[in-house]
Amino acid sequence: MASIDLDKVLDKAWADKELAEILAAPVSALKGVSDKDGEHLQQAFGVRTVADLAGLKYVRWAQALAALDTTA
Incomplete structure (x- = not known):
């Protein structure tokens, strides 16, 4: 399973929320x-x-x- 640093992808107010709450959040949470x-x-x-x-x-x-890009 992939790991992600939530502090890097979410606004500070959302970094400590449960996944279900983050998924239901407005896109501005990113x-x-x-x-x-x-x-x-x-x-x-x-x-x-x-x-x-x-x-x-x-x-x-x-x-x-x-994902098909072999030059990356």
Whole structure:
């Protein structure tokens, strides 16, 4: 199972929360994602939560393409 440093990917207020709470959090819980960014994601893709973003087909497609990149 992959490990992730939550302090590096979450705003400070979210780093000590349970996983279920983080997944239900607005995307602005992610470090570097503003409330305005969250509004844009919601308008463009219907993304409201971290789980919504993770499940977005465009994100999955981009990850699959990046995984194919042998130069990285």
